[in-house]
Amino acid sequence: MRAWELRGGFGLDHLELVERPDPEPGPGEVLVRLEAASINYRDYLMVEGRYNPKQALPLIPCSDGAGQVAALGPGAERLAPGLRVGARVMPIFAQGWLGGEPRREAVRTTLGGPLDGTLAELLVARAESVVPAPEHLSAEEAATLPCAAVTAWNALAETGSVRPGDVVLALGTGGVSVFALQLALLLGARVVVTSSSDDKLARARELGAWEGVNYRSVPEWGRRVRELAGGEGVDQVIEVGGGETLPQSLQAVRAGGTISLIGVLAGRPAEVDVASILMRSIRVQGVLVGSKQHFEAMNRAIVQHRLSPVVDRVFPFAEARQAFEHLAAGRHFGKVVVRIGE
């Protein structure tokens, strides 16, 4: 099979298109012929050696993909009844996290580091560690779901609890945030979006965003968002910025509201007014992607509402490196995808 490997060191220059022997499914495993992979910011950090500098190489990057079951190992059908050759599936992000709390061992089984990932023609997974792809989605669309969409769903609907009429704030217009916009709308919320680009804010409004604030031209965007939400603040914040944006998110959220800490796009350390959190009973929750159970619950909602992921651009397999560069440049809106195969 052909695969992209990070070998000999970190950095995009160390991504190489290589030939590897076709893997074979062992007992309880399935072989998936991948048709598309999508790129998360995490995958870029992984390639750059900034996510886990101790990651063993070579590594096939990327956690997210979609394809068809090409073969079943012995006993695979008993583990995942109904799974057939030809079934359209997506591997789950943390292969060992089927449900419950994110225990240490379970979340160490993530694709695209430490385990080999989806930027390859074939992948072997445990039979219970893949989920059916929604029928109305193409492989390119389904490949966007396992990390970014499940993270947004977990923040809004599992760890968090958005109710119809709530106001949700999504920071930026990358993969997680555009899913947060779409899924919050699906759950009946009104959504405020921030972005560095007025054009992207216009696109967010076309998708159904209620309001948009440019965080470059309005540095005190937290206060602006609070005013937009009637003076009290928003019910939920999808916080992908981290250290630099958290103080503004605290300005934007209402007393008793929730901030889901998801990403560190704008730095890790934060100077936070702890008193403001406790005096206003704000719930600050960390969110780590989600389990297979979360993924399946989200898929039911996606199928019911025929939600289509926003794919910014699809790159051919041979141009995977350019796909990473495109994401790193931050010009995308939604998800960046790589098509696998011809």
Ligand SMILES: NC(=O)c1ccc[n+]([C@@H]2O[C@H](COP(=O)([O-])OP(=O)(O)OC[C@H]3O[C@@H](n4cnc5c(N)ncnc54)[C@H](OP(=O)(O)O)[C@@H]3O)[C@@H](O)[C@H]2O)c1
């Ligand atoms: N906790 C988890 O389980 C989990 C899961 C998935 C992702 N993450 C993390 O979540 C973050 C987003 O991931 P992603 O894959 O969605 O990334 P992405 O698609 O690359 O999104 C990048 C976008 O974020 C926005 N952004 C960048 N800096 C910002 C800032 N200072 N303030 C507000 N928005 C900013 C920009 O939007 P505009 O261009 O509109 O300005 C940029 O285009 C990353 O830190 C990632 O590691 C965590």
